[in-house]
Amino acid sequence: MGTSRGRRTTRPDLRRLRSALPADSAAALDSYERHLRLERGLSEHTVRAYLADVVSLLGHLHGIPAEDAEASPGAVGPGEASPGDASPGEASPADASAVAFAELDVATLRGWLATQRSAGISRTTLARRSASVRTFSAWAHRAGLLEGDPGARLVAPRAHRTLPGVLRAEQATDVLAGTASGAEQRDPLALRDHAIVELLYASGVRVGELCGLDMPNIDVPRRLLRVFGKGGKERFVPFGAPAERALDEWLTAGRPALVKASSPPAVFLGARGGRIDPRTVRRTVHESVGALPGTPDIGPHGLRHSAATHLLEGGADLRTVQELLGHATLATTQLYTHVTVERLKAIHDRTHPRS
Template sequence: MTGGRPARGRRPDLKQVRAGLPSELGAAVDDFERHLTAERGLSAHTVRGYLADVVSLLSHLSGLAGDAGVRALDVSVLREWLSTQHAAGASRSTLARRTASARAFTGWAFRAGLLPGDPGPRLSVPSQRRALPAVLRADQADDAMRASGSGAEQGDPVALRDHAMVEVLYATGVRVAELCGLDVDDVDRERRVLRVIGKGDKERAVPYGAPADEALGRWLSAGRPKLVREPANAALFLGVRGGRLNPRAVRRTVHDAVGAVDGAPDLGPHGLRHSAATQLLEGGADLRSVQELLGHATLATTQLYTHVTVERLKAIHDRTHPRS
């Protein structure tokens, strides 16, 4: 079938839609991209997400106002754009994300002098129904760690690497991009602390425990020297060709390790991050400490990211309520 509406489930090509914008709107997208990258220091993945939403918004604006430019963007246009997204079947979480992208763009456009005022704050954020994500129990996590080290006993460098990185992910709760960005000098084995560069190029110190330290020590002494090709390569974790490890390889390794555990949910690196945070809370850690470890900018993000088990709530009730 030719022409008409694109097939359901297929997204319009971002480059094509962006190229079809009027010149003023296209220039605004370019300037906004530089702002996100250079001034806010966001990751390439996050920038792509913002730009996809903003290009969609400005394409809608162009269809309504032709060559009127960014100044024609007001709250009625924003609401109509979101309404078309809702009618097309966008989920609550998608609408909330697109609302946040639109607000970021209008706030920047106002500060840049492209808008006489900022209509973004008048745009309400759709409420989201959040399902609690699956996490590993402590015993399942132990089994996954053992599964990740099944080939390490024979001294295989890839097995040593995989075991070390899975242990580090679970011990620290770092993001997969943060793990892949680690250099050898970011590891302080004497203090058992990692220096992590997170979102927005913010640096934080993240402690890790003895099992992760043991796995790291074996990787650094017996595994990494067999894979490194260039002595100047500072990356902590390496691929089989000697370059910095790709996040895809990390995800595959984590899926394999967790998949070897009977009854465990199918999780990737982010699932290990969530499992670590959940078990910290279950063990008595306060939200502020977990926020610091995870590198969240606000406590609200940590509250949404973690959940406390019913058993922990019952234990608190038993200890503190006078009629428990």
């Protein structure tokens, strides 16, 4: 079984922080959430990530002390406050500060980023959170909640673009051989896990796209997946013969053993018959890859990185890989060219007599 090789940075209890916001900030946050969900149609994961950053910023604006308890950064949805918390707009320490939401300015944004930096947050995360609050301030200005757009004047730290961890082609083969060996006992969960790892590597789809697959979205004979990516964008993704075999075994021998009358039409089910959770998929991948000595610590996104890298190393062009992965811009896909160049350099240094 794979082991975790790192720990997440502790974050404040954002549910409590949201419930303590004054009425004007709580109302702005509720409106922003509706905008993200209904107007922009963002995924649940993306909405929660945006809200987590904004809740943290508004807590800083109003001087609300962060709770000591740990919480998931996504646990900030409406109606999720812990028992005993104040409802949004009720009396709280923030009300006494008399700081209005309309007073949000660039100095507040810079101060918030400074506290994040002091807490040891990485430059990459700081850059992402800066982009998140800039999006929020731009929306608040358009909605007439702020007189100006303070985020437009915010200079964020540049993220370090690190090379993604990927499996070598032979490592990917060995990992898949390991999951196939486990599936030979015909245990339903082992069949499912083998199909998941095969399909993630074969198609390069995101973990959310995989979990969202329904039976009508998959064409096994033609080896095609119909997935809905970021922003609900639809695309068709092919997969190979090994993944087809693993998927067929899961659908004919594994899934029927787990499906219940209440089960959704999801391709992949959990042990209790519900739609599989992304956390289960991540755990499956970590354990499958971690079972092979010498592999990098990767999850589903690492398999996506590996698939893209191996496609490029096999001669696929960038535009094709961009389409397969569902990247909005070619610049994102170009990151994988750096991976292949680094590999070429490493091989050259190791094998050329005059390296």
